[in-house]
Amino acid sequence: MEELSRRYGPVVALNELTLTMAPGELVALLGPSGCGKTTALRLVAGLEEANGGRVVFGGKDVTGLPASKRDVGMVFQAYSLFPHMTAMQNVAFGLTLRHKTADERKNRAGEMLELVGLSGFADRYASQLSGGQQQRVALARALAIEPTVLLLDEPLSALDAKVRSRLRDEIRRVQLEIGITTLFVTHDQEEALAIADRVGVMQSGHLEQLGPPTEIYSRPATPFVAEFVGLTNRLAGEVKFGMVEVRGTQLPLVQPNAPTGPAIALVRPEAVSLAAEAAMGNGPLVGTVIAVAFLGATSRITVDLGDGVTVLAQMPTSAAAATPAGTRVRLALRDDPVLIAREEKASGDA
Amino acid sequence: MSKSRRLKLRIFRVVVLLLMGAFFLLPIGAMLEFSTRGNDVTSPRTLDAWVRIAQTPGLVKGIVVSLQLAVITSLGMLALLLPTMVWVRLRLPRISRIVEFICLLPLTVPAIALVVGLKPLYVWVNINVTPSVLALAFAYLVLVLPYSYRALDAGLAAIDLKTLSEAAQSLGAGWGTVMLRIIIPNMPSAILNASLLSVALVLGEYTVANLLNFQNLQVEVAYVGLTDANTSTAVAVGALLLAFVLLMVLTLVGGRLQQQHYIPGQRA
Amino acid sequence: MRDTPAPTTAAGPTGGGRRFPLSWIGAVPFFAYVGLFLLLPTAIVVIGSITAPGGGVTLSNFAGIDKPFMSKVFANSLGVSVVSAVAGAVLGAILAYAVVTGNPNGLLRRSIMSASGVLAQFGGVALAFAFIATIGTTGFVYVFLKSHGIDIYANTVWFYDPPGITLIYLYFQIPLMVLVFLPALDGIRPQWREATESLGGSTWHYWRYVAGPLLAPAFLGCTLLLFANAFSAYATISALLTNGSNYVPLQIQALLTGETEQSQPGLAQALALAMVLIVVVVMTLYALLQRRTSRWLQ
Numbered sequence: 001m002e003e004l005s006r007r008y009g010p011v012v013a014l015n016e017l018t019l020t021m022a023p024g025e026l027v028a029l030l031g032p033s034g035c036g037k038t039t040a041l042r043l044v045a046g047l048e049e050a051n052g053g054r055v056v057f058g059g060k061d062v063t064g065l066p067a068s069k070r071d072v073g074m075v076f077q078a079y080s081l082f083p084h085m086t087a088m089q090n091v092a093f094g095l096t097l098r099h100k101t102a103d104e105r106k107n108r109a110g111e112m113l114e115l116v117g118l119s120g121f122a123d124r125y126a127s128q129l130s131g132g133q134q135q136r137v138a139l140a141r142a143l144a145i146e147p148t149v150l151l152l153d154e155p156l157s158a159l160d161a162k163v164r165s166r167l168r169d170e171i172r173r174v175q176l177e178i179g180i181t182t183l184f185v186t187h188d189q190e191e192a193l194a195i196a197d198r199v200g201v202m203q204s205g206h207l208e209q210l211g212p213p214t215e216i217y218s219r220p221a222t223p224f225v226a227e228f229v230g231l232t233n234r235l236a237g238e239v240k241f242g243m244v245e246v247r248g249t250q251l252p253l254v255q256p257n258a259p260t261g262p263a264i265a266l267v268r269p270e271a272v273s274l275a276a277e278a279a280m281g282n283g284p285l286v287g288t289v290i291a292v293a294f295l296g297a298t299s300r301i302t303v304d305l306g307d308g309v310t311v312l313a314q315m316p317t318s319a320a321a322a323t324p325a326g327t328r329v330r331l332a333l334r335d336d337p338v339l340i341a342r343e344e345k346a347s348g349d350a
Numbered sequence: 351m352s353k354s355r356r357l358k359l360r361i362f363r364v365v366v367l368l369l370m371g372a373f374f375l376l377p378i379g380a381m382l383e384f385s386t387r388g389n390d391v392t393s394p395r396t397l398d399a400w401v402r403i404a405q406t407p408g409l410v411k412g413i414v415v416s417l418q419l420a421v422i423t424s425l426g427m428l429a430l431l432l433p434t435m436v437w438v439r440l441r442l443p444r445i446s447r448i449v450e451f452i453c454l455l456p457l458t459v460p461a462i463a464l465v466v467g468l469k470p471l472y473v474w475v476n477i478n479v480t481p482s483v484l485a486l487a488f489a490y491l492v493l494v495l496p497y498s499y500r501a502l503d504a505g506l507a508a509i510d511l512k513t514l515s516e517a518a519q520s521l522g523a524g525w526g527t528v529m530l531r532i533i534i535p536n537m538p539s540a541i542l543n544a545s546l547l548s549v550a551l552v553l554g555e556y557t558v559a560n561l562l563n564f565q566n567l568q569v570e571v572a573y574v575g576l577t578d579a580n581t582s583t584a585v586a587v588g589a590l591l592l593a594f595v596l597l598m599v600l601t602l603v604g605g606r607l608q609q610q611h612y613i614p615g616q617r618a
Numbered sequence: 619m620r621d622t623p624a625p626t627t628a629a630g631p632t633g634g635g636r637r638f639p640l641s642w643i644g645a646v647p648f649f650a651y652v653g654l655f656l657l658l659p660t661a662i663v664v665i666g667s668i669t670a671p672g673g674g675v676t677l678s679n680f681a682g683i684d685k686p687f688m689s690k691v692f693a694n695s696l697g698v699s700v701v702s703a704v705a706g707a708v709l710g711a712i713l714a715y716a717v718v719t720g721n722p723n724g725l726l727r728r729s730i731m732s733a734s735g736v737l738a739q740f741g742g743v744a745l746a747f748a749f750i751a752t753i754g755t756t757g758f759v760y761v762f763l764k765s766h767g768i769d770i771y772a773n774t775v776w777f778y779d780p781p782g783i784t785l786i787y788l789y790f791q792i793p794l795m796v797l798v799f800l801p802a803l804d805g806i807r808p809q810w811r812e813a814t815e816s817l818g819g820s821t822w823h824y825w826r827y828v829a830g831p832l833l834a835p836a837f838l839g840c841t842l843l844l845f846a847n848a849f850s851a852y853a854t855i856s857a858l859l860t861n862g863s864n865y866v867p868l869q870i871q872a873l874l875t876g877e878t879e880q881s882q883p884g885l886a887q888a889l890a891l892a893m894v895l896i897v898v899v900v901m902t903l904y905a906l907l908q909r910r911t912s913r914w915l916q
Binding site: 355359362363366367370373374376377378379380381383384385430431433434437438441442445449452455456457458459460461462463464465466467468469470471488489491492495550551554555556557560561563568571572575576579582583586587589590593594597598 | 648661662709713733737742747752759852853856857860867870890901
Binding site: 045046047066067068069070071072073074076077079080082083084093094096097098127138141142145151 | 807809810812813814815816817818819820823827828831832913914915
């Protein structure tokens with residue numbers, strides 16, 4: 001898509017978004033609600049009309065085509081199965097519209113149901129399927145018509161956590177198996193990072209950053225991306241000589257020309273390490289552990305620095321065992337490049 | 351949605367609403383026109399018919415009787431139905447289907463058929479007791495059951511009856527206190543809704559009263575209409591407009607009560 | 619009030635022992651009341667219809683229905699009910715669709731719903747007067763049209779005939795349809811239309827394969843409800859047709875209140891029972907269709 005725009009009255013939902021996807025690629029659009037990601041998807045689907053820009057599929061301009069002529073497969077958030085049809089009939093519906101013979105329909109729909117692991121449920125109605133199963137049927141239905149592009153509009157957000165991660169992996173498996181170009185919209189950063197080849201983080205109608213999940217996480221291009229993807233500590237510091245000084249530690253900057261002066265540095269919890277106060281030299285950062293949250297392989301520790309500021313640190317659970325709540329600890333910040341938060345926030349938090 | 355479809359839908363809506371509006375407003379307008387008509391088409395507009403309402407003793411009596419019946423029926427309905435529905439939900443959930451079935455039964459027994467069965471009862475009562483028109487309330491209570499049941503059922507479904515009453519009882523409240531101080535204050539819009547539906551039905555009731563030989567508002571209106579159609583039409587359109595006002599008030603008040611219900615802290 | 623026997627929560631399966639369970643006490647007034655004023659009258663109708671004037675069981679009352687005159691009466695009633703139900707359902711569904719495609723919290727929708735609530739109950743004398751004042755022979759619209767050269771009664775004054783009655787009934791049938799059909803329309807999810815489009819379907823396909831079949835049971839059920847509603851209606855025709863009794867309810871009235879030699883309570887009860895039976899059958903079908911609808915369109 002090129003320079004897609006969409007306005008609702010004075011509200012610009014999508015501002016000249018340009019995104020090119022490679023064949024067979026899965027791109028996730030990630031952002032808070034109202035950031036324009038769903039609008040972008042619906043413009044690609046043809047369910048809404050663009051105010052400007054073009055949508056091109058494999059060199060063919062489809063901007064003027066209605067949804068029914070675009071050959072896109074679409075999976076909605078929830079409740080999109082036709083309740084008066086069985087799973088099989090739902091999957092076969094697109095083929096019925098394409099005047100395929102009964103045999104063709106049956107074979108293809110059966111294949112698709114098998115692909116999503118629901119062969120045994122062909123005769124069930126939507127009300128007799130769980131939420132996760134319904135979404136799998138919806139996926140099979142979208143794929144049955146052999147679309148050019150697969151569009152997924154928060155397909156997992158109505159499911160509970162366990163089903164969600166399983167179905168997420170399932171979607172990825174099916175997508176790789178068929179090799180279909182896929183656009184996946186979500187507000188869940190974990191989901192986006194886990195499933196996509198590339199993630200596009202969106203805010204207020206434009207793309208903040210587009211890149212592989214690892215890059216998005218470890219080298220966020222903007223403060224918004226840093227804060228939206230993963231947890232961050234907001235620490236007051238001062239920018240000088242191309243570095244930022246945070247509580248006695250000099251850290252390199254992502255933005256080389258950040259203005260000199262007081263600033264808020266965004267530090268990932270993994271970049272914070274702890275040691276019992278006595279054990280580690282005489283670094284300037286000391287505090288008291290006030291909580292240890294066990295997350296499985298890693299643990300997240302909350303440290304009170306004594307002046308009302310708390311810092312999150314994340315580390316392997318085995319390492320965290322050394323510093324239970326109440327321990328006095330010394331903190332060290334790894335010298336990864338850090339981002340400086342925007343000014344208006346800095347003044348409030350400092 | 352594409353632009354052309356949106357435009358088509360818009361045109362469709364405007365056309366439908368205009369035609370339907372005309373169909374439903376014309377008769378009301380015609381009634382207003384008719385009730386202000388003079389002796390013949392050429393004579394000037396007059397409010398004589400409206401003035402004559404107050405001068406027709408039968409109509410005045412009919413209005414008073416129907417209002418009394420409306421109040422008695424509404425209160426009786428609440429006193430009979432609400433405690434029963436609460437009790438059944440809390441203590442006898444397995445008969446809730448039966449209660450629902452009975453309450454909806456009057457929908458399948460046409461009023462005219464019900465009257466056939468009620469007639470002997472009323473004849474028997476009239477022989478033994480001085481007949482009073484207010485006895486109609488007994489029959490009306492049956493007629494309003496389906497509508498009141500649905501309104502109250504919706505209200506009860508919206509509150510967590512079991513937890514509320516158990517909480518109140520654990521604090522030492524008896525059944526009466528639970529009903530009056532906990533349940534009723536928590537479903538004002540449903541109670542208002544049920545009552546107003548009953549009032550509307552009673553004010554418009556004609557079948558039962560006519561066939562049991564009682565003179566309520568509608569029977570009087572029909573009777574007066576035989577000799578003075580203008581005055582009867584004035585009463586009829588007046589009652590209709592009153593019903594509209596009542597239901598509009600209900601919609602507005604109901605909407606506000608509902609909001610209070612869902613936004614905690616607004617209630618203080 | 620506080621002496622509620624709390625420990626005897628007999629709601630469990632053990633509650634239905636030989637003794638009258640205490641948990642039934644709260645339901646007694648209700649059952650006593652409906653027993654006396656709803657179930658007893660119904661029983662009187664049923665028993666009365668099969669009781670001979672001198673006592674003893676008989677079916678002779680129903681023989682009275684099987685007369686040419688009575689068939690005409692039933693045909694009139696059924697005809698008006700069917701036509702007003704079908705026309706009311708179609709027009710009401712169109713109006714409901716126009717409402718549902720607007721703002722769900724808008725003033726228009728709320729006013730139409732309130733107005734429908736009033737008008738669906740509007741009947742009897744007032745409705746009769748409303749149409750007399752509109753298209754009666756001195757009515758506003760009739761006079762207006764006639765003065766412009768259109769005489770809607772050029773051939774015959776059909777106002778008091780079945781076509782006229784049907785038109786009048788639409789005044790409460792359409793609003794009733796809006797009230798009962800709107801929830802089904804609300805249950806139609808926009809995703810279904812979008813899914814149809816993305817699968818390559820046109821608007822016609824959507825109505826033909828998705829919305830049509832989904833709404834059909836609700837539409838049919840609501841039509842049945844409208845039929846029962848018209849069939850049971852008495853007040854309007856009674857006020858409109860001051861003489862003659864060409865409809866079932868008017869026959870019942872005549873038989874019930876007529877002069878001594880015309881008064882045949884047995885036949886009245888038989889007619890009433892026939893009405894009840896027709897309405898019961900129709901309402902049962904309605905309930906079945908409604909159940910299917912609620913499974914599809916919550």
